[in-house]
Amino acid sequence: MESPSFSLLILCGKSTFEIEIAHSLKNKKNLKLPDNNDLKLLLQSEMEETCKEESFRTEDYMSSLSTDCFGRFLIWSPRLTSTHDVVSHNFCELPVGTVCVADLQFKGRGRSKNTWESPKGCLMFSYTLQMEDGHAVPLLQYVVTLAMTEAINHISDANGLPHLGVKIKWPNDLYLNGLKVGGVLCTSTYRSQKFNVSTGIGLNVDNEKPTTCLNAALREISSVAYQLRREEILVAFFKKFETLFGIFLNEGFQALEDLYYKTWLHSGQRVVIQEKREDQRVEDVVVTIQGIYWALDRTIECMSFILMVIVLTFSKG
Template sequence: MLNCAPYDVDGRILRAHLCTVQCAGALRTNLQSQGSDLEFREQHRTSGNNGSAFYAPDFFSNLKTRALGRVLLTSRATTSTQSLLQDSLRSLPDGVVFVADKQVQGKGRGGNVWESPAGCLMVSAAMRLTISGQRLPFLQYLVSMAVVQAVREEAARCLQGGAGLEVRLKWPNDIYAGEYKIGGVLCHSAYRDRAFHLVWGLGLNVGNRAPTTCLDRLFEEAAVARSLPAPPPARPERLLASLLGWLEPAVDGLAQHGFQPFQPGYLRAWLHSGQRVELEEAGSRVALTIEGLTPDGYLLARDDAGLAYELHPDGNSLDFFRGLVRKKLPAAS
């Protein structure tokens, strides 16, 4: 049972764990000092909004989790949801979620900084996990799978069953629709007090039609192809609630059983089974075929002689498949 107490944050009420109440004022000061115009919301608050396009009551009415997303921060514009949660990690309640309509210093892979326009679901979440370090890297795969599941559920709502919508995963954590990237996942973690403190972030193009495509356009194209009525716009509140509802029990399953029970679903959703890649080594090219994932979460591939290799990114290329290095795996006994 949650030990809850009210706390007044500039005239707004936040109900959460007692430890959250004790640090909520400091958290708000920390976030606002970094340029975030945010409002605290708790699960049962349904009146008012801070001008954010993300409508909290709709989100909470669809949310079916134990803790993940039960405390929500929203903002019209901020620097980076990921950075702000990372910088305030010690003050955050477990499962807090931060959604911003716009980011001016969004974080990407390799420390890249970019600006996200309106129409994207920009969200980060903080989680405390008691999990083995070997299983932690698979968290990004679960978040990516949760995104695909949420998009499929939203497509089923907006279309008649969602058939005809192809959303896939590009290893390790990009979301693609056909040839276009529509989203990506980023994870940061730190180990403290016998637990991993994880902040994961997602950028998903829901309604911004430029420069490539978005869910709204994909739904419209699918409706035209199937002679269906024009679909309603995708709702980021439902998408996020569905994502969190799938992810929370999946994280519990990962902690207990590892990634193996999830791997078949991940491989069905990804783009790479049977993909041929060429590695450049000492001036020559080596051809390999991707088969799946290794126990450590890297790419499993075989050469034409049947020898197995683990493929790692070299860390120098934004496109992982242009910068792979291989490590020979022992033969199966």
Template sequence: MAEPLSDRVLRLLLTADPGGLSGQELARRLGVTRSAVWKAVEELREAGYEVESRAGRGYRLHRAWRGLRPPEVEACLATARLGRPVRYLARTGSTNAEADRWAEEGAPEGALVVAEHQDRGRGRRGRSWADLPGRSLLFSLILRPPLPAAAVPPLTYVASAALAEALAAWAPRQSIEIKWPNDVLLGGRKVAGILLEMRAEAQAARHVVLGVGVNVGGAPDDLPEEVRALATTLAAWAAPPPPDRLAVLCGFLQALEPLYDRFVSHGFGAVREAWTRWFRAADRRVRVHTPSGPVEGTAVGLDDAGALLLEAPDGTTRRILAGDLHYATTRAP
């Protein structure tokens, strides 16, 4: 996919001297006409970027607006490979579907799809994910772990631990909670969800798509009515200045990379503690709705294979591989 001229212009403006760059210089470096540069600058302005045009001095980018276009993502990354290359979409059906197609075409590990809005965003078990265009962070990361397919599912927990750590840059740590299996909460309300999808071949993972949605900006009242009572936004918990989608994205990727490498090399047991520190349900009475019916017990945590452990009233321990966790009304004695 050819890089849009507007992104090429943005990349040069991001690295330009404070005085900016003239239209003539931009045209020379990019091998296009000054008219084409002007049209690209107008596209950036329409997208929300504040590009100042000064007679005789050219164009200068103000950094008050930070978007999610590839040049900005690349500039903020501190990872070795996660987040590169980047594919930006103003609108898509699903970033996971787009990433899956890209992976099938040969995209490398670490390739990233980001979008401003999804028409068909989805979560686990076919549930939908509603976003706030321009304020939600929506992305999918392509990974190619050299693992058997059966060893891949705990990667959801690795990602949720990294996301919780990233959100702690804005929200009080005590307010952040991982709700098994794939949600991150703030003050008991959902602020982010993770969807892991995999293609396998001969019982080995061919590629994994890690989809993440985070309610970054706006107020809880801005969220769709059907989720308002159960969801929140990072902005509602953050001290000024308001959280920045670009910083959340790059913070997540930076937190994920070392955990992912450890997971691939040594298994989930090597990163379980990073997940456990955000699991507030430990020692609480819970009910888990599993595919075979509801199960109740006291939550213990995860084992080395990523199964949820519940202690039954008779003292036995049960391993839960899939389901939805709900808290009971009282703590276990």
């Protein structure tokens, strides 16, 4: 897909404070993209009244949002290289908690330089946050995936719908009926004694390809004519994330472990690993996954990192 001659960004704010930020960013024209594409900035009040049916409804989103920090400043684009590029490349220009949403991406990113297919109907967004503890940064992706599964369950409960059963596939994927429906990407830079973290999420809401989507699964298990909307999912996600992130910062991930394991795909899962014996022969061994063991390594002063090991218990047969 060819890149357009310019990228359109619509700047939206929840309160007067965020709206003033939108005016300032538009007037200064200091937002940039890494590929040097031309940017056209508009305020939400300058948007055309006629909006395509499949477009993200910024007014519906803002009117329902009730967070203290996250998602209150919104950048929406009908077509963009990558939402992650916008927030990570302009991190210091944007208020913490800024979210960028796109209807279409043509350079979506995943882990290990993988690409994320971004068709219409997919909820694609990236947002900013800051952390001080470098040891905790790698665990953030678990909080994000947990917040999304909790958000989807909350919407189901609020509308009398059955739970879809979205599960977390370690470390950062979301699965539904054995198929991937979402993924999380967290990148960070260190500046002024803080980690600037850009978090991107792609979630199949109304697009049945390339795998499946939430609404397709909902139609199979419910006779209620209800379709999940990207706006309500994003609102519910930020509400859940803000709560879980606060617990995570104050009490550590251990405070969220029980809730995490309820949605974790791997509990009780049996896998085959290869073990080298003393005589150098390699033997296949069946093991059962019990959980995740967090081992912090603090021996390197110049770098903080965390080693995450899946704890396995051997089973017979």
